[in-house]
Amino acid sequence: MKHHVILSYAKTAFRLSIKQLAIASLSMLSASGLSMAWAASGSVDPVARGAYLVTALGCADCHTPMKMGPKGPEPDLSRLLSGHPEQLMLPPPPKADESWAWFGSATNTAYAGPWGISYAINLTPDKETGLGAWKEDDFVQALKTGKHAGVGRPIMPPMPWSALSHLTEDDLRAMFRYLQTVPPVHNRAPDYQPPSP
Numbered sequence: 001m002k003h004h005v006i007l008s009y010a011k012t013a014f015r016l017s018i019k020q021l022a023i024a025s026l027s028m029l030s031a032s033g034l035s036m037a038w039a040a041s042g043s044v045d046p047v048a049r050g051a052y053l054v055t056a057l058g059c060a061d062c063h064t065p066m067k068m069g070p071k072g073p074e075p076d077l078s079r080l081l082s083g084h085p086e087q088l089m090l091p092p093p094p095k096a097d098e099s100w101a102w103f104g105s106a107t108n109t110a111y112a113g114p115w116g117i118s119y120a121i122n123l124t125p126d127k128e129t130g131l132g133a134w135k136e137d138d139f140v141q142a143l144k145t146g147k148h149a150g151v152g153r154p155i156m157p158p159m160p161w162s163a164l165s166h167l168t169e170d171d172l173r174a175m176f177r178y179l180q181t182v183p184p185v186h187n188r189a190p191d192y193q194p195p196s197p
């Protein structure tokens with residue numbers, strides 16, 4: 001008798017756990033079904049994703065010029081992502097030695113090193129001086145290959161294209177989409193200068 005009670009208790013417990021398991025796996029299924037539907041419907045807004053990436057990856061650190069503010073250097077938000085200011089002509093950089101190999105301007109948009117002098121370019125959608133006339137594929141290929149617009153001369157330091165080349169194509173496209181929505185600034189960053197022989 002005692003044995004029978006224990007057995008039926010065990011059976012009930014077993015049935016219960018099967019039922020609970022079924023409920024648990026059903027809810028897991030519907031959760032993954034949901035997230036699949038979410039991805040399939042394309043509800044991730046590429047512009048929002050691009051804004052997130054451009055902000056988190058620090059593109060503005062080099063592509064927005066710094067200016068002197070009341071508390072020290074601060075990004076010039078009126079020139080957001082517009083590259084090295086075209087009117088700002090710089091004197092020749094200091095001489096490098098074995099200890100100090102490269103230098104950055106006070107705006108953090110111009111860089112002198114063994115590669116010559118490079119200037120952060122205008123990433124705003126201005127048609128003449130920014131990325132306004134670029135195709136999405138030019139941008140993706142530039143960051144994937146390290147060549148200007150994917151086909152031209154090598155992209156110079158300190159532009160971190162080789163790290164960025166690890167991003168997915170979707171993320172690179174999202175970044176381009178976002179950059180096309182920032183206020184256009186007319187500013188032609190100076191051309192790259194190779195090292196003097």
Ligand code: HEC
Pocket residue numbers: 053054057058059060061062063109111118119120121123139142147148149150154155156157158159160164175192
């Ligand atoms: C450490 C500084 C630095 C950071 C950070 C940086 N850039 Fe640059 N970027 C540069 C410089 C300098 C150049 C110009 C290089 C040259 O003239 O070869 C450049 C050039 C570019 C170009 C032009 C490439 C071409 O085809 O000629 C693009 C596009 C670009 N950057 C996008 C970005 C994006 C997007 C980010 C953020 C994910 C970013 N950069 C972060 C410094 C930087």
